[in-house]
Amino acid sequence: MDQIEKQIEANKQAWSKLSKDHYIHYKEKLLRHELKLNPMVDAELGDIKGKKILHLQCNTGADSILLARKGALVTGVDLVPENIFYARQMAEDCKLDTLQFVESDILKLTDVHQGQYDIVLTSDGAIGWIPDLNQWGKVIAHFLKDDGFFYLHDGHPFMMIFDEDALDKGELVARYPYFKQTADLDDSIGGYAGEPMKADNYYWGHQLSTIVNGLLSGGLYITYIKEYDRCVSGMGGSTLDANGLCYYPELEGKLPLLLSLKAEKKS
Numbered sequence: 641m642d643q644i645e646k647q648i649e650a651n652k653q654a655w656s657k658l659s660k661d662h663y664i665h666y667k668e669k670l671l672r673h674e675l676k677l678n679p680m681v682d683a684e685l686g687d688i689k690g691k692k693i694l695h696l697q698c699n700t701g702a703d704s705i706l707l708a709r710k711g712a713l714v715t716g717v718d719l720v721p722e723n724i725f726y727a728r729q730m731a732e733d734c735k736l737d738t739l740q741f742v743e744s745d746i747l748k749l750t751d752v753h754q755g756q757y758d759i760v761l762t763s764d765g766a767i768g769w770i771p772d773l774n775q776w777g778k779v780i781a782h783f784l785k786d787d788g789f790f791y792l793h794d795g796h797p798f799m800m801i802f803d804e805d806a807l808d809k810g811e812l813v814a815r816y817p818y819f820k821q822t823a824d825l826d827d828s829i830g831g832y833a834g835e836p837m838k839a840d841n842y843y844w845g846h847q848l849s850t851i852v853n854g855l856l857s858g859g860l861y862i863t864y865i866k867e868y869d870r871c872v873s874g875m876g877g878s879t880l881d882a883n884g885l886c887y888y889p890e891l892e893g894k895l896p897l898l899l900s901l902k903a904e905k906k907s
């Protein structure tokens with residue numbers, strides 16, 4: 641195993657510790673219809689009824705189910721076998737038969753899955769787990785139909801430089817480098833849908849240029865990039881606005897918390 645493979649394996653082990661808790665957390669909310677698709681994602685995707693969606697890094701399938709409830713035909717993909725087990729269980733609990741789930745490292749998905757999709761989607765805490773965005777761009781392009789689109793909604797790379805505790809106090813303290821060549825090691829994972837767990841894990845803090853160039857190297861055309869000063873819970877800021885989105889009150893309107901982007905495969 642090379643170093644990246646060892647890091648991916650560590651991430652697989654780390655995420656698997658959270659699977660059962662995430663399933664329990666999201667199942668209750670889904671069965672009570674209390675969980676809503678991220679409103680920014682919902683608005684940008686538009687009408688997805690009848691669309692075939694490949695949902696990358698689906699975890700235990702909560703967002704996959706919300707997409708399916710809007711009429712999409714969803715294939716969720718995740719690295720962790722336990723996540724896939726619980727995602728299938730969750731679809732059954734929600735009495736949906738328009739979803740399927742595939743266990744795979746995103747970068748190796750072409751080895752184990754075939755299909756052509758109208759939309760490939762990844763959101764909220766996804767791309768930092770992917771070490772090579774050039775290969776990622778190629779995988780995304782491979783699974784898109786001609787005239788299909790890729791949609792990304794994830795943490796803004798600019799926010800990766802700030803000290804998290806200082807942000808909570810409304811202060812901007814640059815703590816981490818923006819330009820990184822290697823993964824960051826953390827010894828704790830999760831905490832947004834259950835208790836965090838102790839487990840070594842590796843995170844690649846990508847630059848904006850790395851994201852854009854990865855998609856271009858896959859042959860995709862970027863349609864737009866948007867930046868938001870709001871995010872869903874667990875992605876930064878703990879104060880909720882009227883729409884249930886998080887932000888930092890003292891820094892409102894000053895910081896880009898989230899980035900969204902659409903890219904197309906032209907025929």
Ligand SMILES: C[S@@+](CC[C@H](N)C(=O)[O-])C[C@H]1O[C@@H](n2cnc3c(N)ncnc32)[C@H](O)[C@@H]1O
Nearest residue numbers: 655697698699703718719745746763764765769
């Ligand atoms: C924060 S969660 C993403 C949750 C997401 N918001 C959703 O739509 O459900 C990150 C997910 O990425 C998965 N993951 C990490 N590395 C991966 C990889 N190389 N290939 C596929 N999935 C991966 C983890 O197992 C975890 O479920």
